[in-house]
Amino acid sequence: MIGKKIHNFAQTLWGFNRSITGEGVRQTLEAIKELIPELEIRSIPSGKQVFDWQIPKEWKVREAYIICPEGKKICDFSKNNLHLVGYSQPFKGSISLDKLNEHLHSLPEKPDAIPYVTSYYGDSWGFCIEESKRRVLKEGIYSVVIDTELFDGFLNYGELILEGERKEEIFLSTYICHPSMANNELSGPTVTTFLAKWISSRARKYSYRIIFIPETIGSIAYLSQNLENLKKRVFSGFNVSCVGDNRAYSFLPSRNGNTISDKVAKHVLRNFDERYIEYTWLDRGSDERQYCSPGVDLPIASIMRSKFGTYEEYHTSLDNLIDVVTPEGLDGGYWALRRAIEVLEKDCRYMVNTLCEPMLGKRNLMSNISKLGTNVKTKQILDFITFCDGENSILDIANIIDVPFWELSESIDVLEEMKLIQKVEIENN
């Protein structure tokens, strides 16, 4: 089960201090590059304008913690990088509990969770702490140490281009800015890494563009530098996020919901789990917000397990690799995306080569004795052929006859070999 390998890889990446910039991002990208050496690690300097945004300063953390009046060290960044609010300014000083409380974040309704808080574009600092630990803090003077630095550096991301027979691209995007959390988001970059390994190992009809970026600012920056090429080439793609738990399959459409990516995603998910959840564009929240924005309009949909924002461990330390993300969960996420890519690679239109039904009997495709009850496979073949009118694609027919695309493949190969059907050129875009 490939999910086990992906889970192991996620454990390797667990402790790096990922954010939208910094050393943790580079460590993560280097680890991914070990598995897919074709990955290019790129950088954009702080201050660069990207559409309505600006690349922020790079953030470095040396250490961060609080010393209680009784001398105990709490909120130690070296124990869990979620303790420090992302992009905290440096601060050193002794302050009262009242004053300290203005900088603490906790979740009363989840007393054992450290929340995930960031302040990328503010000028502040803060710590995140379990509500249960916060409640027992005593009056007194607390020593705060935040040894961070914000400086003109770089935003880093990874880009992998895999050429195929055709220039049209399938685009995968995932993000590497979330610190120690599992479903949202070590599942995305780890599953994408193993998808990339598989794609790079096989012959491809289409070209692939796979990026590992910080969320929001990363996709905006990438779009600002590659928009023309993306609009010209990308005919389908997926934002890969929240693909690691075992509790649900979910779909989030592109803005208008009518792209080939939407169609493929829904076909795959319906055939993986007919109770899969269909969200709407109003439930968006990841980089699809940029990819499908007006004027950008890339055909990007999302195939997920439990969607961001919908599960109780979301954006807390409880979103871990033990209780939430499992090898089985990652396996399902991997295969759903892989099936989607396989469908995109193989889909085309066929035209039947004879008028009227072909005679299957003389080709040993059905019993010559006709009695009550029909052979299921024969029915499937005849159902497939009856819709091979040069207009319906395999995917259309798979939807009409309600069979997974990948179950039709074997029959199609036989029919093509027997020259009962022939391909009609399909144009994407």
Added chain:
Amino acid sequence: MIGKKIHNFAQTLWGFNRSITGEGVRQTLEAIKELIPELEIRSIPSGKQVFDWQIPKEWKVREAYIICPEGKKICDFSKNNLHLVGYSQPFKGSISLDKLNEHLHSLPEKPDAIPYVTSYYGDSWGFCIEESKRRVLKEGIYSVVIDTELFDGFLNYGELILEGERKEEIFLSTYICHPSMANNELSGPTVTTFLAKWISSRARKYSYRIIFIPETIGSIAYLSQNLENLKKRVFSGFNVSCVGDNRAYSFLPSRNGNTISDKVAKHVLRNFDERYIEYTWLDRGSDERQYCSPGVDLPIASIMRSKFGTYEEYHTSLDNLIDVVTPEGLDGGYWALRRAIEVLEKDCRYMVNTLCEPMLGKRNLMSNISKLGTNVKTKQILDFITFCDGENSILDIANIIDVPFWELSESIDVLEEMKLIQKVEIENN
């Protein structure tokens, strides 16, 4: 509450003997003109051919009543103009109860109601009486006095043209032919009068054509004289009827149900009362029958409270200003129509001015600290912006994100001022 003022005005108009022609119509129009002096009162002579119809003779009633054998006066027109069948021929004579009964109309299932009956195009006379009173009439000779006159006169109606920045018109039509009844129909002309007052008092993008006519013959006559102009200019409009009670909101579509008027009406009503009733074209019954007839095809829909024909007091003396039509009911009818007009006036398409999402943080449109839970207003703004692709109108977006059009207005003004979005010219028709 404007409903209170409208209710008062309806009381003023209550006693006039409205019919499709005559003094009561002119009295009603004069009273409306006092509130909207721009109103022109027009007349068409009896006998004029209007499409398949002819303007009828003018009808005048001096007095009408019955004297019972025991000397009691009943069915006295001066007490309630519903007692006399509309367009009754003159008659004076003494007749038996049997003979009289052939001319009496009552409702066995509503013993205390005087029904509303007309005979515009017949040569007959009759009285309408409460079933409870009819039951106790004794055998004997009844003296009948109907001092009416049918003569070559005029059909009168009121027309108000309010020019706007653009020549395209919004058309309102209501009818002034129903005698002393409230929802059907003093609500229509009184609500329309107050809408006209409001429209004439403000700057307008569109021009307005507002008419107060007798039902059926009035709309046919008006169409026969103005068809070319109406077809060229009217891009939306409403037939205003039954807008005074407090029990329901109702919608009746145009013939094909696909005009801007239908779309606006449904948006307004869904946001006023999600249980509003959607009728179909088969339930039509007022002047929309003419406005949407084949070859006329004006974009006219109906926004109503309880629709004609659907409530038990309909077309009887029970449809009054106490139990049926209330200030609150009129207020709701007024505001539903006013909102519809506001939507028509303000609707347009916007295009977002940046590629990818704009950065709201630097504009103080959202908190710079991102944590669990999103600001509702921020979500609404981002939802609005994501659909500002130059194709969706505000109304489209309001429908997609399920927010009343008028709740979006404030945000749109802010976004336009910040130059985050800009108008795209929208063409009506």
Added chain:
Amino acid sequence: MIGKKIHNFAQTLWGFNRSITGEGVRQTLEAIKELIPELEIRSIPSGKQVFDWQIPKEWKVREAYIICPEGKKICDFSKNNLHLVGYSQPFKGSISLDKLNEHLHSLPEKPDAIPYVTSYYGDSWGFCIEESKRRVLKEGIYSVVIDTELFDGFLNYGELILEGERKEEIFLSTYICHPSMANNELSGPTVTTFLAKWISSRARKYSYRIIFIPETIGSIAYLSQNLENLKKRVFSGFNVSCVGDNRAYSFLPSRNGNTISDKVAKHVLRNFDERYIEYTWLDRGSDERQYCSPGVDLPIASIMRSKFGTYEEYHTSLDNLIDVVTPEGLDGGYWALRRAIEVLEKDCRYMVNTLCEPMLGKRNLMSNISKLGTNVKTKQILDFITFCDGENSILDIANIIDVPFWELSESIDVLEEMKLIQKVEIENN
């Protein structure tokens, strides 16, 4: 009731040994020709290639039976032609029960039914027997006599062309290859015979092409010889099968489900029985498989009673003229198809001749006294007229106002006579 006559005719045809070729087919066609003398009986020689298929040899049966060890004759073809597997090779010999069992077909779950089995394109022989009788067969030697012959002969079918005012054709196809079974399939050819009698006896707008063929190979052969003409002329048609029982009405669409035949069939069936069953193209199984195949694409739908494959007596000796097919059942099948043909003949578009509603009162089409409650017929007339815009056909309007097409006819004649509406030329195909 015409169903009684059809039932009698079915009894006449009952015993002929119908198959895809042979004497029983010719006997059946001759009997039909007695009722519709214009029928042409045609033949295609064995061995002829028809698309992907070949006309098979002709099959003749002289006698066939089995003698049990105790001397009893069973499975006697002369008692019931279902006993012999269709197209059995000749065989004469004595064999053990074990060996015999390899050639016997029975239905364990229907112990008293002789199943219907064919082996048109194999080289085998077999008998069909009631499971109850098979169970008591004793060990021993069985004498098998199958005196059949397969030789180069002909495939026969009947063709009836009835010219109408226009060259566009309505196409009816039914099959005459099933031996002694009733719903599937003596109902099809007998109902079609009586439809043909009725069609030939009346004036016709359209031309008709009606064929009586063996299933599958017959329709393929007919298409291979007439494809160009069929594609040019046939604008609607029905495959007539399973129209004889009394238990349901059923609809099976054309491949894409969007032809005039589909629309008419659904209108008729909804108005015959609102609980009629709508199957999909995936449930197909008769000659519609050929008529709607890619590249053939004729507009053929199916109106049925209980569909083939869905009732328990299907393809067994239990499908008889007593328990399954009844005069009432055949009557319903006949009238559903006849109504469909009447709709096709009469459907056209009308345009109302006046702008606005016509005045019905002056034409005595409604009472001149308007009171509570509307005359149902007047409402139907006004509903019809309001949709007479030159775009909607009568069928469209009948669907919108939910009235059977044939109930509108009388009103339409009156309206046309009064010159209130006029025909707009409608072009089929």
